[in-house]
Amino acid sequence: MIQLILDLYQHSNFDFTQYAFPSDPLRDRFREWQDYYRLKWAIAKAIQPNSILEIGVRFGYSAIAFLQAVPKAHYVGIDIDNNSFGGQQGAIDWAKQITEGYHTDFIIGNTQEMNEFPSPEIYDLIHVDAQQDGDGTYHDLSLATKQARYILVDGLFWTAENFQASLNWVRDNQRHFEYFIGIPGYAGELLIKVKSPSVTTDCWLSNTTDRQTDRQNRQTVVSFYQLIRKVTIFKTVGDMTTTNSLGGNCLILA
């Protein structure tokens, strides 16, 4: 899976700017986002999902990357539609427009207030890219585990908080997944292969207080984050695969 993603990525000429909102307030980042959305395209192309759910749609750039890679897929996008976490009120309308012609549904909602997604189906791919403040990511990951075959977490390396929350979730829910792959890219992608998703899966939706008391583990995770960020080659071309055998193994391809 890793090699397939990297090969597809290297040969991709997907160009998200063809679909970008001309007055996007973050348009000065379009040049650095080219590879970012090519990687999203490559991940979808490798997985070939029939169904995709995305938490955090914004202007729909990941949505169109996924749908261009797998045009047959049914895509569901959920967004709170406000100006938080890179969001822009009304952006979802542009996302609807550029994905016209594909099989899509858009929902305005706050996933932090959900205990399950609006539809109980199991999605082949769930993209977690919304409230990237640590606890928000942890919550969305717990929701996704119950209804996903693959989960893709965006922004793994955005902040130590998000990295820590994602890896805490991995530790707390290791029995639910087969492996996870970390790909540095623009913001850091974490791809998780879920074992056997079920809406009855008992995920640990731990609260902040529980995790705040777990200081020793947090320190270990932060040190790992600092180490990974220092490995420049890893950040450029590598990937990180771990399996959840006893103790957990981590293989880093530099």
Ligand SMILES: C[S@@+](CC[C@H](N)C(=O)[O-])C[C@H]1O[C@@H](n2cnc3c(N)ncnc32)[C@H](O)[C@@H]1O
């Ligand atoms: C980083 S942007 C998503 C970018 C998009 N996935 C892309 O690749 O173009 C984050 C989005 O999450 C949305 N968001 C933030 N908090 C949310 C929440 N609690 N529930 C649903 N959406 C949320 C914001 O409105 C914003 O549009």
